[in-house]
Amino acid sequence: MKKVLAILSFPCMKTLFCVVVVTASQVSYANDRFITLQSTTSTANSGLYTAILPAFREETGITVNVVPVGTGQAIKNAENGDGDVVLVHAREAEEKFIEDGFGVERFDVMYNDFILVGPGSDPAGIVGSDSASMALHKISVSGSIFVSRGDDSGTHKKEKRLWDDSNIDPISDSGRWYRETGSGMGATLNAAVGMNAYTLTDRGTWISFSNKQNLELLYQGDDALFNQYGVILVNPERHPHVKQQEAQIFIDWVLGKNGQQAISSYMLDGQQLFFPNAK
Amino acid sequence: MGQALHHPNIGPYDENLLPLVIESAWYDVGGQNLINGLDLRIESPDITVIMGSNGAGKSILLRLIHGLLELTSGAIKWGGKATDNRLRQQQSLVFQKPVLLRRTASQNLDFVLKLPQNRRLKRGPNSSTSAQLLKMVGLHDKANQPARSLSGGEQQRLALARALATRPKVLLLDEATASLDPASISIIENIVLEQKALGVKVIFVTHDLAQAKRLADEVVFMSRGRVLEHSKATEFFLHPKTEVANAYLSGTLSVEETHQ
Amino acid sequence: MQDILQSLLLAANLVLSGDSDLFEIIGLSLRVSLSAVIYSIFLGLPLGSLIAVGNFRGRQALMIVLNALMGLPPVVVGLVVYLFLSRSGPLGWMELLYTPTAMIIAQVILITPIVAALSQEILSQLFEEYDEQFRSLNVPRWVAVRALLWDARFNLVTVGLAGFGRAVAEVGAVMIVGGNIDHLTRVMTTAIALETSKGNLALALALGLILITISLLVNAGLFLVKTRSQKQKFG
Numbered sequence: 001m002k003k004v005l006a007i008l009s010f011p012c013m014k015t016l017f018c019v020v021v022v023t024a025s026q027v028s029y030a031n032d033r034f035i036t037l038q039s040t041t042s043t044a045n046s047g048l049y050t051a052i053l054p055a056f057r058e059e060t061g062i063t064v065n066v067v068p069v070g071t072g073q074a075i076k077n078a079e080n081g082d083g084d085v086v087l088v089h090a091r092e093a094e095e096k097f098i099e100d101g102f103g104v105e106r107f108d109v110m111y112n113d114f115i116l117v118g119p120g121s122d123p124a125g126i127v128g129s130d131s132a133s134m135a136l137h138k139i140s141v142s143g144s145i146f147v148s149r150g151d152d153s154g155t156h157k158k159e160k161r162l163w164d165d166s167n168i169d170p171i172s173d174s175g176r177w178y179r180e181t182g183s184g185m186g187a188t189l190n191a192a193v194g195m196n197a198y199t200l201t202d203r204g205t206w207i208s209f210s211n212k213q214n215l216e217l218l219y220q221g222d223d224a225l226f227n228q229y230g231v232i233l234v235n236p237e238r239h240p241h242v243k244q245q246e247a248q249i250f251i252d253w254v255l256g257k258n259g260q261q262a263i264s265s266y267m268l269d270g271q272q273l274f275f276p277n278a279k
Numbered sequence: 280m281g282q283a284l285h286h287p288n289i290g291p292y293d294e295n296l297l298p299l300v301i302e303s304a305w306y307d308v309g310g311q312n313l314i315n316g317l318d319l320r321i322e323s324p325d326i327t328v329i330m331g332s333n334g335a336g337k338s339i340l341l342r343l344i345h346g347l348l349e350l351t352s353g354a355i356k357w358g359g360k361a362t363d364n365r366l367r368q369q370q371s372l373v374f375q376k377p378v379l380l381r382r383t384a385s386q387n388l389d390f391v392l393k394l395p396q397n398r399r400l401k402r403g404p405n406s407s408t409s410a411q412l413l414k415m416v417g418l419h420d421k422a423n424q425p426a427r428s429l430s431g432g433e434q435q436r437l438a439l440a441r442a443l444a445t446r447p448k449v450l451l452l453d454e455a456t457a458s459l460d461p462a463s464i465s466i467i468e469n470i471v472l473e474q475k476a477l478g479v480k481v482i483f484v485t486h487d488l489a490q491a492k493r494l495a496d497e498v499v500f501m502s503r504g505r506v507l508e509h510s511k512a513t514e515f516f517l518h519p520k521t522e523v524a525n526a527y528l529s530g531t532l533s534v535e536e537t538h539q
Numbered sequence: 540m541q542d543i544l545q546s547l548l549l550a551a552n553l554v555l556s557g558d559s560d561l562f563e564i565i566g567l568s569l570r571v572s573l574s575a576v577i578y579s580i581f582l583g584l585p586l587g588s589l590i591a592v593g594n595f596r597g598r599q600a601l602m603i604v605l606n607a608l609m610g611l612p613p614v615v616v617g618l619v620v621y622l623f624l625s626r627s628g629p630l631g632w633m634e635l636l637y638t639p640t641a642m643i644i645a646q647v648i649l650i651t652p653i654v655a656a657l658s659q660e661i662l663s664q665l666f667e668e669y670d671e672q673f674r675s676l677n678v679p680r681w682v683a684v685r686a687l688l689w690d691a692r693f694n695l696v697t698v699g700l701a702g703f704g705r706a707v708a709e710v711g712a713v714m715i716v717g718g719n720i721d722h723l724t725r726v727m728t729t730a731i732a733l734e735t736s737k738g739n740l741a742l743a744l745a746l747g748l749i750l751i752t753i754s755l756l757v758n759a760g761l762f763l764v765k766t767r768s769q770k771q772k773f774g
Contacts, residue, residue, distance in 0.1 A: 036637060036718075045737050050721070065637060067718035068733075081626025082636050186736025193738075211738030239626055241634070347674055364677050371675070378672040381690040390686065391676060445676070 034063040035246045038075070038083035040154060041184040043229070044068030046204035046273050052262040056253055062246050070184060072152030078102060078232075081239035084247040087254075089154035089202075089229045103232040107255055110263050110274040111228045114158055115206060116219035117189075118144070118198035126198070132222040133166035140168050143177050145197035149188050150180025154227075159200045162224060189215070202227055204273040229274070231255070254278075295358035296369065296448055297480065298322040299344065304353035306339060306504075313339050314350075315504030321497075326471070326481040328491045328512070331501035332527060337484045338375070340501065341453050344482065345372050357449075368396060370449040371442035375457055377434045379426040384418055384437050385409040387426045391444045412440040417466055432463025439467055449480045457486060468494060488528065492516060500524045546744035553745060561746075565753065568726040571639055571713070572706035575646030576654075579702050582647070583654030584695070588684050590655070591662035602659070608652035613645075614711030620645040621715050637718040642726070645712035650702040657698040662687050693765045700758055707754060727753075 043049065049066050057063055069077065071088040078086045079102045087109065088094060097103045116126060116135055124142035126135035139146050148170070149156040163170055170178040179195070181188045185205045192199040193213045201209075206217065231251055236242040253259045260276035267273070299321040306314035314336050321327055329337045342348040343355060346362035357366055380387050388409035391397060413419045416436035421429060426437055435455060442450060452471070456464045471494060475481050485491050491498065495512035502523050508515060519525045553561050590601055622628050624636040624644075635641045665687050673683050688695070710728035717724030719733060727750045734743035 041736065045733070065718070065720040065723055067637060067720060077625075080628070081631065184736050186738060189738060190735065209738040211740050241626060342671075345675060347671055367675070368677055374672065374675075378669060380669075380686060394676065394678060394682060396677060441676075 033061055033246060034065055035084040035243050035250055036065045036067060036082070037085045037087060037250070038067050038069065038078045039087045040071050040074060040089060041068045041186065042089070042155065042202045042205045043087065043274075045184070045186050046208045047268065048204065048263070048266055048274060051266040052259070055258070055262055056250065059258065060246075060249055060253065062249060064250060068184075070149070070151045070153030071155075071157070075102075078234050081234070081241065084234055084243050085250055086232045086234065087229060089227055090157045091228060091230065093154075093157065094230050094232060097232065101238055102235055104235050106230045106232045107251070108277055108279060109229045109231045109254055110260075110276045110278075111226060112203045112274050113220065113227050114155065114200055114225040115203055115217050116198060116200055117192070117206060117215050118218045119196045119214050120216045121214075122216075122218055124198065126219050129219055131165075132219065132224050133162050135219045136162055137166040137168060139198050140166075140170060140173075140177070145177050145179060145195050146170065147188055147192040147195060147197045147199040148178060148180045149185065149200075150182045151184070153185075155185060155200060155202060158225075158227070162200070165224065207268050207271050207273055228277075296366075297324060297358060300354075300356045300359075301340075301344075302354045302356075304343065304355065305351045306336075306343060306348065307351045313504055314343065317353075317505050319499060319506050319509065321482075321499075323497050324478070324480055325496035326475050326483060326494050327497050327499060328495035329482065329484045329499045329501060330486075330488075330491055330527070331507075333486075335501040336504040337501055338453050339504075341372065341451050341482065341484050345370055345451055347372070368445070369447055370451060371445055371447040372451040372453065373435070373438050373442045373455040375454040377438035379434060379437060381427060382425070383423050384426050384429065385413060385422040387437060388412050388441055388444055391441050397445055407444065409444075412444055413437075415443070415470065416440045430460070430463075432459040435459055436463055436466055439470060443470075443474070447479065449482070450474055452481070452483045452485075454484055454486055456490065464490070500527070542741055542744065545741045546748060549741055550745035550748045554749065561749070563722065564725055564727055564730050564746075565749070567639060567724075568707055568728075568750075569753070571642045571726060572646060572703055574643045575650060575706045576699055576703045578643065578647045579651040579654045580699060583651045583698075583702075584658050584688070586651075586655040587658030588662055588688065590659045591666050592680065592684055592687070602656075605652050605656045605659070609656050611649060611652065612711065613649055613709040613713075614715065616645050616649045617712030617715035620648065620712065624716060636716060637720060637724060639717070639724060641716040642713045642724060645716045646706040646709070649709060649712055650706050653705060654698055654702050657701055658691075658695055661691050661694045661698065665691050693768070696761055696765050700761055703757065704754060707750070 039049070044066055045068065049064070053064050053066075067074070067077065067083065071090045071093060074083075074086055074088050075093055075097050077083055079097070079100075086094075086097070086103065094103070094106050098106055116132065118124070118126065118139075124139040124144040126138050129135035129138060136146075148159060174180055179191070179197070181191045183191070185201055186209065188199060189201060189205070189209050190211060191197070193211055193215055196214055198218075203220075231254060233244070233247050233251055234242045236244045254263075255278040260278055263274050263276045264272065299319075301317055301319040304314050304317040305312060317336075317340070329340065331337050339348065343350060344362070346367050355362060360366060380390055382390070392409060410419065410422065413422050416439055418429075418433060418436060418440070421433065426434065429437065439455070450471070456467055459467075468490070471481055471483065483494060492512070498508070498510060498512050498515040499506055500508040500515065500519070500521075507521050508519065508524055510520070515524070516528070519528055586605075590598055590605075620641065621636065623630045624633070624641050625631055626636070635644070666683075669683070669687065678686070708728065710732055713724070713726055714729050714732065717726070717729065719725055719729040725733075727746060731743045731746045731750070734740075734746060
């Protein structure tokens with residue numbers, strides 16, 4: 001023990017010790033009342049939260065810490081208890097989340113739609129296709145490159161369903177014309193730009209994405225491309241630390257008049273990105 | 280048996296260090312016998328000079344005596360005791376290449392003076408401060424210079440001052456003046472003679488024949504990891520008993536191979 | 540090319556206009572990574588010293604492990620720390636996930652092996668030089684360690700810099716355990732990743748340029764301090 005103290009008496013160590021105490025004591029958090037929202041890159045990257053959350057905070061004094069990840073990871077994190085609320089867009093996964101006892105109840109919040117984007121020259125000729133799955137069919141037949149999220153996100157789940165409808169199994173060509181980035185929407189769009197390829201994206205991310213280069217919106221409007229967002233309170237029975245009260249305030253707000261209005265008034269480049277549809 | 284060393288500065292241990300007895304000492308490294316069944320008995324309290332050509336095993340012998348290396352077999356005893364920390368405490372070794380801390384000259388001495396086992400020295404009546412030690416080796420005006428920026432000779436003088444800071448009863452020097460400037464050599468030799476006068480046992484490994492003649496009271500001549508001759512200095516320089524020593528003294532022998 | 544020019548202008552504009560979001564992010568980056576370096580020094584330096592000076596069984600194995608850990612992918616560290624700090628993990632009750640503290644923890648794990656391995660290398664070299672002299676002087680082991688640390692302090696600064704460089708530049712670990720939450724856990728690298736994913740390449744690059752500049756300034760500053768004091772005092 002004496003020896004340890006002797007080493008501590010080393011002048012340099014003393015300074016270090018002080019610095020550590022100082023840095024450790026600096027760690028404090030901006031706001032006592034906060035909730036953690038596990039959400040998607042599509043909503044976060046589009047700037048929606050930056051636009052609507054300040055109003056919520058002003059009304060309620062609650063800070064919302066948004067963790068932007070893919071829907072799959074958001075749900076996984078929430079299952080681990082690392083969040084109070086989930087706001088994602090993959091209905092089946094959300095329902096399973098509740099069924100498994102991790103979530104309390106799911107509510108529709110808002111929707112937008114998915115679109116197919118690709119090179120302006122449209123080598124696969126998908127413009128004017130009868131349906132989204134027909135468009136995908138054309139892409140696969142032409143051998144044009146299609147970039148997939150490949151990350152189990154809401155967008156990825158939707159894309160897989162569309163491939164099922166087109167009776168094509170792109171996975172068997174993974175690495176050739178079908179390329180899975182395993183990344184977020186933005187990174188995948190960057191990859192599509194780089195490869196001059198087709199991809200499926202939500203409209204919000206597309207409008208707010210600033211590196212479009214040769215890529216253009218080529219197909220939209222199929223009912224199958226409907227993109228519904230839902231909000232779920234993480235089950236306090238499963239994870240007792242969930243800030244049920246604050247989280248419920250947030251859910252009530254986002255489903256209520258003020259929240260819904262904030263969502264519909266968020267515009268980018270003169271376009272509305274999300275359409276509120278809470279019941 | 281041997282005679283007690285008289286030391287004016289009463290050391291921590293009032294023990295008989297002499298005679299130094301080395302019995303059938305072997306030291307092997309990688310299958311090479313660097314020390315080769317060596318026997319030696321040193322009783323003289325004066326200056327013993329160890330000579331021999333490169334590779335004869337002089338420096339290794341000095342480290343074995345000091346306890347920095349361990350014998351493969353055999354025994355080394357100071358006044359009947361094997362070298363341990365306590366015994367080493369009473370010895371100082373000046374290396375051929377001085378190893379100085381990356382600090383100023385006086386901080387190098389303070390480091391030794393402030394070692395826990397040496398704190399007691401400071402309170403003694405004859406205690407020396409780093410300033411006094413620096414003065415002794417003629418470095419008083421370089422106290423605050425980085426030790427490693429000193430010249431080779433100055434560095435070795437500082438190393439000698441450090442060696443004496445612990446008030447050793449035995450001073451070991453390993454070719455301590457090799458390739459130094461003449462002024463430094465003379466300062467170091469004078470201090471060595473002073474220490475002898477104070478009753479410090481000196482064992483000096485050197486290559487330099489002239490230096491050996493200036494300092495030696497007795498000579499140990501080594502070859503191939505063994506002692507070939509051990510005699511009074513005057514006798515050795517005038518009448519070497521062996522061919523090898525004769526060749527060495529006449530300058531026709533310089534490097535020898537060690538035994539396999 | 541135009542992108543790069545545009546980024547330079549944007550970077551200059553952000554810095555000169557005193558963009559408060561930018562300075563918040565820079566501040567957090569520095570706070571997290573500097574704290575991580577300091578804690579890593581506390582853990583890594585004793586470990587490095589122990590291996591340099593110690594003579595114990597498993598020393599070699601420990602060295603090999605440390606050297607291997609120097610190459611730990613940040614994202615793996617992030618994942619492991621996430622699993623521990625997650626509410627379902629063993630340390631979930633500490634409520635550290637998605638806080639700067641979690642980011643510091645991940646970076647400490649990331650750079651402690653670097654600090655330990657590099658300091659061990661520096662100290663071993665010095666110890667080899669001093670060892671015989673120290674044994675001759677009967678220097679106690681703990682005094683020897685102190686002397687080594689003190690005499691190598693200028694070289695050890697480089698170790699800290701190496702650690703800081705890796706900490707401030709990594710994105711994988713802080714992204715997972717920090718969550719890249721705006722105004723809470725967003726640092727330079729996660730902001731760069733975010734802007735890249737938004738397609739704001741010029742802004743992302745501008746942030747990158749600022750990060751490089753900060754790194755350069757920190758390095759240059761410490762280098763100056765190091766050479767100055769070394770020259771003045773220790774030739």
